[in-house]
Amino acid sequence: MKQLVRMTAAVIIITAALLYLTNWLNTSQGFRGKDTLTIYNWGDYIDPELLARFEKETGIKVIYQTFDSNEAMMTKIAQGGTSYDVSIPSEYAISKMKQEGLLLPIDHSKIPNLKYVDKRFMDLSFDHDNQYSIPYFWGTVGIVYNPEMLGGREIHKWSDLWDESLRNQILLVDGAREVIGMSLNALGYSLNDTDEGHLQEALRRLNLLTPNVKAIVGDEIKMLLAGEEAAIGVVWSGDASEIMSENEKLDYVVPKEGTNLWFDNMVIPKSATNIEGAHKFINFMLDPEVNAQNTEYVGYSTPNAKALELLPEDISGDERFYPDPEMTSKLEVYENLGPRMLSHYNELFLEFKMHRK
Amino acid sequence: MRRGIKWSNLYLAAVFLILYAPIFYLMFYSFNSGGSMREFESFTLEWYGEVFSDTRLLIIVLNTLVIALLSSLISTILGVIGALAIRQVRRLRSKHTLLSLNNVLIVSPDVIIGASFLILFTMIGLQLGFSSVLISHIAFSVPIVVLMVLPKLEEMSPTLIDAARDLGASRWEVLTKVTLPFIKPGIFAGFFMALTYSLDDFAVTFFVTGNGFSTLSVEIYSRARHGVSLSINALSTLLFLFTALLVVGYYFIHRRTNGKPANAEVGP
Numbered sequence: 061m062k063q064l065v066r067m068t069a070a071v072i073i074i075t076a077a078l079l080y081l082t083n084w085l086n087t088s089q090g091f092r093g094k095d096t097l098t099i100y101n102w103g104d105y106i107d108p109e110l111l112a113r114f115e116k117e118t119g120i121k122v123i124y125q126t127f128d129s130n131e132a133m134m135t136k137i138a139q140g141g142t143s144y145d146v147s148i149p150s151e152y153a154i155s156k157m158k159q160e161g162l163l164l165p166i167d168h169s170k171i172p173n174l175k176y177v178d179k180r181f182m183d184l185s186f187d188h189d190n191q192y193s194i195p196y197f198w199g200t201v202g203i204v205y206n207p208e209m210l211g212g213r214e215i216h217k218w219s220d221l222w223d224e225s226l227r228n229q230i231l232l233v234d235g236a237r238e239v240i241g242m243s244l245n246a247l248g249y250s251l252n253d254t255d256e257g258h259l260q261e262a263l264r265r266l267n268l269l270t271p272n273v274k275a276i277v278g279d280e281i282k283m284l285l286a287g288e289e290a291a292i293g294v295v296w297s298g299d300a301s302e303i304m305s306e307n308e309k310l311d312y313v314v315p316k317e318g319t320n321l322w323f324d325n326m327v328i329p330k331s332a333t334n335i336e337g338a339h340k341f342i343n344f345m346l347d348p349e350v351n352a353q354n355t356e357y358v359g360y361s362t363p364n365a366k367a368l369e370l371l372p373e374d375i376s377g378d379e380r381f382y383p384d385p386e387m388t389s390k391l392e393v394y395e396n397l398g399p400r401m402l403s404h405y406n407e408l409f410l411e412f413k414m415h416r417k
Numbered sequence: 418m419r420r421g422i423k424w425s426n427l428y429l430a431a432v433f434l435i436l437y438a439p440i441f442y443l444m445f446y447s448f449n450s451g452g453s454m455r456e457f458e459s460f461t462l463e464w465y466g467e468v469f470s471d472t473r474l475l476i477i478v479l480n481t482l483v484i485a486l487l488s489s490l491i492s493t494i495l496g497v498i499g500a501l502a503i504r505q506v507r508r509l510r511s512k513h514t515l516l517s518l519n520n521v522l523i524v525s526p527d528v529i530i531g532a533s534f535l536i537l538f539t540m541i542g543l544q545l546g547f548s549s550v551l552i553s554h555i556a557f558s559v560p561i562v563v564l565m566v567l568p569k570l571e572e573m574s575p576t577l578i579d580a581a582r583d584l585g586a587s588r589w590e591v592l593t594k595v596t597l598p599f600i601k602p603g604i605f606a607g608f609f610m611a612l613t614y615s616l617d618d619f620a621v622t623f624f625v626t627g628n629g630f631s632t633l634s635v636e637i638y639s640r641a642r643h644g645v646s647l648s649i650n651a652l653s654t655l656l657f658l659f660t661a662l663l664v665v666g667y668y669f670i671h672r673r674t675n676g677k678p679a680n681a682e683v684g685p
Contacts, residue, residue: 061593064601067608068490075486082479085472103639128639139539142627 097337098123100133100144100329107357114344120337128279137162137329144329145338151323154193155186155396163192164328170339173346180388181323181363185395193325194342195363197355199297200383200391201238201320203313204304209291217316218246221292222269230269231284231293232276236402236409237394238320239266239276242294245317252395259408266412276413285310296322297381301359312380318390323363440657447650464651474636474652480547481616481633488554489611495555496562496607501596503563504570516567522560527620530557535624545627553625554615561614562607569603570596609667613660 099106103126111122125144127133130153136142138160149157157163168174174194181195205215209229215221221230232239241251243262253259274290285293286306295303300312326345328338344350351367361381362368368376376382383391397405447465451458468474503519506512522530534553543549573596581595597604619634626635633656640649 061598064597064604067605071486071490075483075490078479078483078486082476082483085476085479126639136627139535139545139627142545 095119095334095337096121096123097145097334097341098125098143099341100125100127100136100147102126102148102324103128105148105324105358107354109357110345110350110354113350114341117344118337118340120334120340122341134162137331143331143333145332145334146326146341147329148196148324148326151184151186151325152394152396154325154327157327157329158187158192162330164330164332164335165191166194166328166342167339171343171346173343173348176346176348176351176364176366178363178365178368184323184393186323186393187325193327194346196324196326196345197298197358197360198321198323198363199361199381200314201233201241201294201296201322202300202315202380203292204285204295204300204310205292205313206285206288206307206310208309209288215292215313218242218319219317221272221294222246222265223272226272226292228272228274229291230272231274231281231290233281233293233295234276234278236405238294239412240405240408241320241394242315243269245315245319248317251318251320251392252397254397254401259404263408263412267415270412270415282306298358298360301381305359314380314383314387314391318392321388321391321393323393324360443650444654444657447647447654449647464647465655467648468651468655471648477631477633477636480630484547484550484554484632485612485615488551488558488615489608492555492558492611493562493604493608496559496611497566497597497600497604499559499563500566500570500600501592503567519560519563522557523564527557527618531621531624534621538625545625546630549625549627550622550630550632553621554618557618557621558611558614561610562604565607565610566600566603569600573599605667605670609663609670613663616656616660616663 097120099111099122101124105126106124108124111124114120115122127136130149133147133149134153134157137144137147137157154163168190171194174190177195181198182190187193203215203218203221207213210226237251240259240262243266244251244253244258247258247262247265249255249258249262253262275284277284281293281295282299282303284290285295285303288307288309293303297312297314304310304312326342328335328342332338345354346364348364348366348370351362351364352370355362355364355367355371356375362371368382379387446457448460448462449457450461450463499519503512503515506515531553534549534556538545538549577595577599578591581591586594617634618632619638622632623635623638626632633652637649637652640646
């Protein structure tokens with residue numbers, strides 16, 4: 061019995077000591093102060109130096125937390141019990157969160173730096189007049205390929221993927237809209253097509269692609285492509301720049317037929333407690349110099365026209381990430397097609413996945 | 418006969434090699450200066466330095482330990498009381514029912530337990546964070562403790578209690594001087610089992626964390642999904658060593674507490 065009592069006491073003492081240590085660390089780091097701003101962002105999606113600079117300039121302590129999918133982020137915010145001040149969802153998530161009333165309107169008068177944002181990236185279908193969201197980064201869906209593994213061959217358009225010589229070489233990202241959109245684009249239709257005939261045609265076309273498809277994968281696509289497990293991958297441009305920085309042999313192309321244009325925008329969730337600080341942060345991130353530094357760190361495409369001018373030529377002149385106006389006109393933003401159409405897309409995608417060669 | 422033993426040893430070694438190979442592979446690359454798991458360039462402790470200079474990570478490690486210790490302590494107390502109560506039940510059928518209900522909780526998928534806790538906490542308006550994680554960890558640890566303590570209780574001859582009562586011990590004295598010392602090995606086993614379960618739990622915790630509170634397994638998961646930084650390897654290595662240390666600690670305590678009565682029995 062003595063031993064039991066001693067053991068219990070020991071555990072309680074250790075726990076108390078640990079709690080004290082945690083508390084001390086928290087306080088010494090300023091996480092318990094009054095003026096804090098909680099940012100809920102994708103992992104590794106901001107230059108940490110900038111967070112430190114923001115803290116220095118404004119005296120607001122930043123608590124940085126990460127999520128790994130739009131869905132996880134939405135659940136945590138919708139569920140309540142959290143107090144995130146700024147988050148950075150993708151555009152389809154924004155239109156959904158808007159519908160569900162999870163966002164607070166943004167006061168444009170508090171964000172003077174908004175004038176630097178390229179007009180092309182403002183007032184888009186998912187958020188008219190940018191009432192709830194401010195552009196952070198944008199990008200495309202395209203093809204990453206390894207010219208060496210393809211014997212020096214180049215790829216320019218979606219329809220190149222159907223070539224018979226590419227047996228078992230292609231990795232697809234696991235997204236219904238991305239994959240069906242690819243097929244729609246290859247056929248010359250819009251990404252947001254809802255015509256049943258066109259969709260069935262796209263599915264038939266996709267089924268013809270199966271012999272070339274090695275796998276349909278999630279985030280691990282980056283590792284597989286960089287590790288040369290496959291020669292071709294259909295990915296988001298952001299992932300592409302990450303893959304290319306890991307393996308320089310690879311190249312990225314925005315397919316000629318046109319493709320998807322995606323956005324990650326800054327929003328203020330309804331659970332925000334430091335709304336003033338959130339506006340300050342959004343304005344800070346739009347500062348051309350700050351934005352340019354962040355763009356260099358993250359490697360995605362910036363919507364900030366002034367920041368783009370500050371970037372070195374080898375970044376801003378890279379047509380793979382900043383396509384020329386002619387190409388840009390062929391890019392489309394995913395429209396919210398409504399839950400019924402979306403589940404139809406998902407069904408078609410499932411049918412494609414189950415199709416046997 | 419000799420040959421046979423050798424073969425079985427070889428088989429055993431092969432099995433253990435296969436089981437441990439992925440962990441050692443991961444540990445090996447935590448010392449790689451190359452920055453990826455493809456080629457080993459040269460030895461470095463850089464990633465370990467990164468782990469220790471990251472205060473947020475250290476806070477998370479401390480949180481994990483606090484949750485593990487506190488939840489296993491509380492669940493051990495609750496579990497022992499529960500086991501004593503189940504033992505008291507006279508009717509065999511209701512006893513078996515209770516035991517089955519206990520076991521269902523152990524075998525039911527963590528995802529379901531986690532999701533139901535999330536729904537419950539949201540419904541009653543409890544903020545996600547330290548308390549929600551603690552409560553759910555206690556909840557899934559209690560059945561484990563019960564399962565570890567109950568066999569020891571069953572092992573104890575009822576005549577021991579009768580004898581103690583006969584000699585004038587009060588109910589409290591019977592409990593503290595006879596029953597608890599007898600089932601001590603079971604209590605320790607339960608505590609350590611609960612500790613390891615709590616330390617490495619991912620699924621349940623994943624659902625009920627929030628508001629900046631996170632535990633190590635959840636943090637490793639969200640870091641691993643975004644690029645493969647070798648600091649994750651370093652962290653996992655440390656975690657593995659810590660768990661190994663716990664197992665060794667458990668072994669020694671087990672030997673000490675179990676060894677003595679066993680020897681006494683063998684004695685004269």
